[in-house]
Amino acid sequence: MCLHDSTHDSRLRDWLPSSNNILKLHPYCSKCGSVKNVSSDKGKKAGYFVNVLGMLKKDLEKRGYKISKIQIRLIMHEFEKRGLNDTYSVSFSLQVKEFMNIVRKFVPVSEEKLKAYLY
Numbered sequence: 001m002c003l004h005d006s007t008h009d010s011r012l013r014d015w016l017p018s019s020n021n022i023l024k025l026h027p028y029c030s031k032c033g034s035v036k037n038v039s040s041d042k043g044k045k046a047g048y049f050v051n052v053l054g055m056l057k058k059d060l061e062k063r064g065y066k067i068s069k070i071q072i073r074l075i076m077h078e079f080e081k082r083g084l085n086d087t088y089s090v091s092f093s094l095q096v097k098e099f100m101n102i103v104r105k106f107v108p109v110s111e112e113k114l115k116a117y118l119y
């Protein structure tokens with residue numbers, strides 16, 4: 001796994017479309033080629049999403065639905081597998097979108113409900 005140490009940021013930059021589709025110069029990791037997210041929409045560490053799952057677990061328990069540790073582990077495993085814990089390159093909005101998609105594969109919860117925990 002590449003840690004994208006910023007000392008490996010390329011001097012060269014690539015012209016790439018930013019989130020609003022305007023071409024911008026992006027630095028990228030010269031070790032693995034991951035493009036750095038330079039927008040203000042910064043990704044959050046995996047712990048943030050673990051906390052969200054904790055809150056969701058508590059609320060659902062009050063309603064008689066129990067989220068198991070295994071469910072949480074599966075969700076976070078898939079989160080990692082999709083590369084979403086890579087805050088170097090991933091934006092928060094992408095994390096949220098994918099996270100909601102993953103959670104809803106394992107837990108019966110609406111997007112609206114989940115969103116309320118995330119923002």
Ligand SMILES: [Zn+2]
Binds near residue numbers: 003004005032034
């Ligand atoms: Zn890298």
